[in-house]
Structure formats: C-alpha cells, structure tokens
Amino acid sequence: MGSLIIKRVRYEGDHYVYESPELNSGINIIIGDNGSGKSTFTYLIEYCLGGYLKYFNVDNKTEKYIEIVSDTNNYAEIEVLLNGELYGFKRFIGGNVVYVNSGEEYNSFPIYRQQLEGTVESEIFSDWMLDKLSITKQELNLGTKTWKLNINDLLRLIIYDQDTPSKKIYKEPTNLNFVTDSLLIRKTIFEVLLGISSDEYFRKFEEFKNIEILRDKEHLKIEAFNERYSGIDLDIEKIEKDLTSQNIELETLYNQRDLFLSSNKKVDKKTHLISEIQEQIIQDEIELSTISLNIQANQIEFEKISKYFQAQTSEINEIEKIIFTNEKLNLFSFRLCPFCMNEHDPKENHCLCGAEIKDEDYEKFIYSSKEYENILKHKKKSLETIQTALDSYSSDINKGILKRDYIQSKIKDATEKLKALINSTDVNKNNEAIDHLHAEILELMKRIESYSYRRKIAIEKQKLEENFKKVTETYKTIKTELDDLQKIFDKNNREIISNFNSIYHDLITKSSADANAAEINEDYMPIIDQGIYKNKSAGVPVRLIYYYTILALAIKYKTVKHPRLLIIDTPEDSGIDDDNLKNDLLLLQKVLSNVNADSESYQVILTTGLEKYPSEFGPYIIERFNKKDEGKFILNEK
C-alpha cells in the first residue's frame, strides 16, 4: 500500500502568490471565514493531483475564480511525500500537464489519456501515480464505452468537498454522466480503495480480456483465409500424393528426352525460343534497374529524414533542459531589467527600461515557462509528422526490395534456362519428338508449381487452425482460473465489509445523526436505521463518518490501497449546527485511537470556519485566514 502526505502548497502568478506553512502528518487544520480561501487551499492540492476544477477554467461562464483565472503565468505546486519520498508536482493553471520533480529527475506527464494519442509517450500522470501507490490500472467496459481507472476517480473518496450533496457520499465526478456516475464505477472505486478487488483478480481479468481479443483475431484470420481461398481443394494429403506422382512423371520425361538427345543427330533451330527468353531478360533487367534506382532514392530520403528526426528529438530534450534552467535560475523576470537589475513597472508597449518600443526588440529573448512549454508541445507534434514520413518511406523501401528480389530471381531462372538451351543446342539436333517432349515437360512443371503453391497454402491453413486451437485452450484455462479467483475474493471481501460495518455503526451511534444502527448495503451505500429518513443535517455525519471509516480501515489493514490521506473541505454546510459539527469532528480522534493510528502514517487536512472546530483541535491549526476582519486572504498581491 502506498502513502501520500502533502507537505506544502504553493501558488504563483504574475499578480498573486501564496505559500503555505509546512504541513504535518496527522491532523492539519486550516481555518478561515467565508471567501478567505480555505477551499482554494484544497483546490490547489486537487489541481496538482490532476483534478479538473471548473473554477480554474477560463471558459467557465458563471463560476470562475477570478483572481486565478485572470492572473498570468500562474501555476499551482505541491510538495508531497509519496511513500516517504519527496516529490514536487507542478501544474500551470489551464495547463494539462503535471511536472513531476523528484529531485533527481524532472518529468512531465499529460493529464488526459487523449493527449497520448499519436505521441511517443505512453503514460499519463494518473498511471504514474497509481503505479507509485501500487494500484492496478483497471479497465472496465460499460456497453460500448471503456473506462480506465484514474487517480481522479479515487479522489472521489479521498476529498470530502462541499459541492456534492451529503447524501451522495462520493464526490461528484468531473464530467457527470451516466458512465462516470454509474453504480459499477462507484463500486469499483470503493473496491479498489479498500483493496477488496484483488489485483490478482484484475490482472487475471485483463489477461482474460487480452486472450479473448487474441482468440477473436485468430478466428477472423481463419475466416479471411477461407474466404480468400474458397473453392480450392486444400486437402494436404491428397496434394502431397499428387505431387509425388507428378515428380515421378517428370523424371520419366527427362529420361526420355535425354535418350532422344543422345540418339538424334539432326540440327535444330531453337533461335526463336532463345530470342524470346532473351527479350524477356532484357525487359526484366530494365525494370530491375528502375526499381533499384527508386529504392536508392528512397533510402537517401529516409536517411535524411531520420537524421532530421534525431535532430528534432535532441532539440526536444534540449527544450526540456531549457525549461529546467529557466525555472531553476529564473534569469529573466518581467519586472526586473536583466541588465541594470532595477525593478520596473511593466507598461504595455514599453521596453524594459521604460522607453517606448516595438515589442520585437526584446521579446525574442525572453520566454516564460508557459511559452517554452508551448514550443515543446509543437515540436513534439512535428515529431509525429516526421515519424509518419519515415514510416511511409520505410514501407516504400520494403515494397521495392520485395519486388527487386522477385525480379532478380526471375532473371536468374531465365538465365539458367537460356544457358541450358544454348548448351543443348550445340548437341541438340532438331526433332519433332524432342519439341513435343519439351512442351510436355513445361506443362508438367507448371502443374507441379501450382500444386506446390497449393501445398504452401494448405500448410498455412493448418498452422492457422492449430494456432486457433491453442489460443482457445488457453482462453478456457484462463476463464476457469478467473472464475475461481472471483469466488475466493467474494469470500475474502466479507471480512473487510463486516469490519467497515462495525466501525461505521459504532461511530454513527455516537454522532449527531441520532441513529441506532448503520451499515452499508451491497452497493456500499450507507443504510441508517434500516433506511428511515433523517433530517437533512444528518447527511453531514453520515458522509463524514463514511470517510473516517475508510481512513480507519486503511490504517488497520495493509491490504487497503487508500493512501491514508483525507481532505475535508468545510463540512459545516447543509445546516448542521455548530455543537453537532464539533461533536462529529471529534469522532475523528476517537476512530484514530481505536485503530491505534500512528500519526506518522496518515494525514488529514480539514478546513473549517473560524469558530467551527472543537477546542481539542486547537494545536492542529497550521494556517489561519481572516478576510473580513483582518483582510487576510489566501492570495497575496505581489
């Protein structure tokens, strides 16, 4: 199981800046009044973990976070301990790439799977994170849609947000639709986080799916083959038999001809046949040289383009280094003149030194990280085009070589034939019988060739059928194994679920929900007092304790995949009164002590109102905003 602890949160743009104090493992509390930036704090974390935030989207018409959306060159950055190792995750606002800095390495990952299409890369940020957290990347099929597990999905049970109505429990997905909010997906998220969907089972499932595809492919191959050669008798035994008898016949004819040749003395004129073959050879030679020239030309082009490809690849590497240098050394800031090192007030259409200018005097030299990123993106795109060109040349070359080899062998055969003919003419004396024999031999050879071809096809067919049989057998074995695994894991899951129920029940009865019984149903949704309606504010403890319970199970069981990070953003909504809220928040301490939680092993980040936390939590406060009275807002103007 992996662990994820947030150490620091940062924001920087041309106008605003924020840097949090260092966060601890264990409980962290951020307090503030309305609109002072408590939620922004959690948004910045979510954004760096690859989440989608409508508030940070420029195109969002109604709910833009205006300070951030209108800022420029801005990014969010978090420092995290991932399995005890320090990483920095950085993401430009509006950008779809997460830059991961591990101290030694500096990588960038796209956020969305579509960004991978046609690129050389194969991993998105989520894949990388799930790998680090030892979570198998699962794929589910819903009707015609395929859904791949994303770190974003898991955040739905890690971040308790305020936008989702409490009774829905799971944080609402980015693009709410029937697939993303389907029961199957919600169940999968729960199962994955609690480790009750075994990796082994899903690996087997994936294996099963792959073999299924392979089996279908093999089947298609056989069908295509049969269609292509329909009507041809491909009984291999019969073909072999015929071939043998024909070869014997050929042998006899040769012997006969030799006999005639040695006994006949008359002069023969075979010039006609010879000149025909010569003509053919000349034509083939001409074609051969054309093809060879073509191949050569293509090869030269190919060489050129692959050199260009290499140059382009190394340029891309260099830009990555440029970006790194730019960020580390920050040679240019738009407020500081690089030559006199004086601050200046950037004025539109004015030079660094204040004189009026044309932009082009200096903009060539000064690039922001975002602009570098943009350049990098385009270079990568052009790499794809070059790759396409390379592929097409290489395919042309291969085709040419095939054709060349064919013609070469044709010429060789014809030359041999010609030689034999010329040699034989020396001794050969004209004879009707010999001509007749030749014709017969030729005819027979043609037949033998056609039979050989048929034999080749027949062998191919046999091979295809054998393959199909083998794949089908593997398919059956894997299916049985999968079924067995499914049974085992259904059984194992019962223990964790019953543990979930016992913790959940225990906490709910002590909470403000005023309930006597609680458990989760087969869809993992809470059932309180056998399903009797509670007032709306009871939704808060019902949901909050659901998250607590998952955290507790993650601490208790090594098999649970939940990274033991819980982010609770302002739970006081839904009209819950302050005393009840404090009581419910305190239950967190109770559940943690019940599972003997070592505060090094987990992290809870709770944002709440200025007075809306139990006094016992006082020592955990690490950050305080107060916009109304003290004007302390999360983002500070530069």
Added chain:
Amino acid sequence: MNNTKQEAKKRLMFIQKEDYNFLTYHILILLKILGATSIESKFQDYKKIAYLIQFLSTKPRFNEYSKVELSQAYNRSHLKKQLISHLVLILKNKNYIGVHFNLQRNSLDIWLIEENIPESFFDTSLFVREIDNTKILKSELPRLKVLTLKTMVDTIFTKNNIITWEV
C-alpha cells in the same frame, strides 16, 4: 484569438541554439566541469565559449566532423559571440558568475559562483550528456581554461583545414 497569434509568433521566433537558457546551462556546466569556480581558477577569455557550445551540445570530438560541418560551426560561432557577451552580463548581475577584466587579452575572464546556483541544479540526471561532452572536450583540448582564443581556434579549425579569419 490574439493570444494564440502571440503564441505562434513567439514560437516562430524561437531559435533553440540561441536561447539564453540554452546557452546558460552549457556555460554553467562548462565552468563547473573545468573547475573554474573561483577567481584563482578562472576561465580566461569568455569568447572561447562561443566556439565551444556547438561541440558541447552535440558531438564533442571536433576531429570527427566533416569539413562542411566544421566550417558551419565556425561561422555560427561568430553569431553567438554577441549573445554570450550579453549573457555574461546578465549572469554576473544575477551573481551566478564572477567576472574579471583581463587587460592583457583585452577580454573578460569568468568563473562560477557555486554557492549562488540553486541546489539540485547540478544534481539532476538531465544534464548527463552535456557533462560527458564537456569532459570529452576537456580531454581533447588540454589547458582549455587558460588557452588563448587564437590557439584554440587553430587547434579546432585551422588544423582541420578550415579557413579562419582574425578573431
């Protein structure tokens, strides 16, 4: 719309081999590997760098270049001289390097001020190739730090039959 226009424009203007950051990391690595880290062990005559960048960023063994490639490298180096002189000023202002005026050669000597370079700049696997190239170049050009510009140009270019002119 305006935004994308601006982006495209900047993209088109971008010349990788003349980018300040590109030149910067090469210079810093060069100084670091050559051990030019104090006034006593300074790198004499910064103009030499303009000729070296090509070899540091691609193939360091200049004797393996073809005549055409080498003469192209020579010509381009002249264009880089001015950029690098600006850059030296910027790096000095940022306190990343120290600069000393060399009266004898009528040029600037420079050295790296290592404590001002952000930690972790050099400990990254990112620059492995550049560092290796620098080491190779260092072995191909003995006494590179104190070599005069003319001797260096002679070794790299004139000896390989490239026509050079007064530098």
